[in-house]
Amino acid sequence: MALSIQYSKGIVSRQVNAAWPEGTYEDLLGRQGFFGRWAVFYRRHMPTAWTRIEGELKPRCFNSYQVETADAHDARALPTVLFYNEDVRIAISRRREPMPYYFRNGDADELHFIHRGQGRYETDFGVLAFRPGDYIVIPKGTTYRLVPETAENFILILESSREIRIPERGILGDWLPFDLGVLETPEPMPLEADGKEHELRIKRGGELTSVFYDFCPIDVVGWRGSLAVFKLNIEDIRPITSEHLHVPPPGHCTFLNEVVMVCTYLPHGVATREDAVRVPMYHRNIDYDEFTFMHGGSHISRHTVTAGMITLHPGPIHHGPYKESIERSRQIERFEWQAVAIDTVRPLKATPEAERVEDKDYHLSWRSGK
Structure with missing residues (x-):
């Protein structure tokens, strides 16, 4: 740990963010x-x-409410990106219809925050329902499909080139700011074959590739490991x-x-x-x-x-x-x-x-x- 020497000069408070000296x-x-x-x-x-x-x-x-997202009118459209840099992209989705394809992000982890709406995520790991206040963490490379069940939906989406993690707790222990036991992971739920062609869109280097199957790619009957899709609602924080x-x-x-x-x-x-x-x-x-x-x-x-x-x-x-x-x-x-x-x-x-x-x-x- 780098040495940190603290200095104090002139008129200051004895405690930061308290008792500001008068007129300062x-x-x-x-x-x-x-x-x-x-x-x-x-x-x-x-x-x-x-x-x-x-x-x-x-x-x-x-004012994000004034943004007209493409996916609100076109079910095949992707979320609308509002901000970006070399490491992250921040987008919003106002999707009204289920994604007519499955999606796999080969560039980034995704963190979805549900501002409005209800529905479900169909993923390799299983199905997770969502409601307002949910964070959904989707690891890079996960196949998923978003299926809204309400007409008005608003999802804030962060894409990060680095793995999204929960920070170390330190002296706070395991229960603050939320008990790790409140995290929800999906149960495997293979979706039945319906005889239709299924499209999987994969993003890599910002480019999209479509892969087609004659079965549903969400066909996992079990999973284990330390990497998973999971959900945290702000009510549990x-x-x-x-x-x-x-x-x-x-x-x-x-x-x-x-x-x-x-x-x-x-x-x-x-x-x-x-x-x-x-x-x-x-x-x-x-x-x-x-x-x-x-x-x-x-x-x-x-x-x-x-x-x-x-x-x-x-x-x-x-x-x-x-x-x-x-x-x-x-x-x-x-x-x-x-x-x-x-x-x-x-x-x-x-x-x-x-x-x-x-x-x-x-x-x-x-x-x-x-």
């Missing part, structure tokens, strides 16, 4: 997604109080909270690998200690871009960001709470929000489909005193 705003410069070394500055002005920004690097906001201090993102980490970290933010009581700052400090998460999808409620730092909205905060530029959100946090007992945060090591790029639903003035919203 706390500002974190953090490495490795809040897991690494850090420095905290105490500034006289909000670091988000810029008058204007010239250039592409700025906080961004998108028990947020790590403190009445003394706001818990930073690593305390909410649900999935992790070398290129991406996924956090789940859920309703919880606010920190009630008198000197506690109840919202996140201003910060630059310098080694990660921060993508956040609002599943429900409103954002604790930017209360005008509500369900269906996506924010993207690039690592080198500040973000943090609105002034009004700081004041609101002192008047409530709970934060009622549900959000999926995807932090990526490499910068995320927006596709034209995302840019069409962007709020171009979002980066000025701190200036308005919200």
Whole structure:
């Protein structure tokens, strides 16, 4: 472990994210997604109080409900990609009809988050039902088919070139933030042959190849091993909270690998200690871009960001709470929000489909005193 020497100069708080010195705003410069070394500055002005920004690097906001996905109208279409880099792709699916083919991703693990809708996944490992709030982890190379059972569906999909894992628990033990026993894996359920031709579409290097069978490729009668499709619902996650201090993102980490970290933010009581700052400090998460999808409620730092909205905060530029959100946090007992945060090591790029639903003035919203 690298040696970490801590310095302290000038006017500071004895405890980070608590008792900000009067007339200051706390500002974190953090490495490795809040897991690494850090420095905290105490500034006289909000670091988000810029008058204007010239250039592409700025906080961004998108309304995902306005995205018209191809698979909502064409059952053969793939999910619509909104953001991407060399390691990950983030897409949404609003599929109304069952996939008329089976699919195998030879490029990436997939993590599906169910925002709306119900149905089932037919996989090599068996069948898994889904409902809102489910995470479905699909390992690279798994054959599957998505079969929605409702007309209105909305699924957030992360593709990662590295294996998606549950992070180590450390001193928290086996039961926080969720008991590993709540994970659901499918029972083998071979689908009966129906005499029809079945198509399997395989993606490799971004290209699609179709393989055809005169039997259903979901014909597994048993399986064993340490690799599996599995499901976790956010209702089974028990947020790590403190009445003394706001818990930073690593305390909410649900999935992790070398290129991406996924956090789940859920309703919880606010920190009630008198000197506690109840919202996140201003910060630059310098080694990660921060993508956040609002599943429900409103954002604790930017209360005008509500369900269906996506924010993207690039690592080198500040973000943090609105002034009004700081004041609101002192008047409530709970934060009622549900959000999926995807932090990526490499910068995320927006596709034209995302840019069409962007709020171009979002980066000025701190200036308005919200």
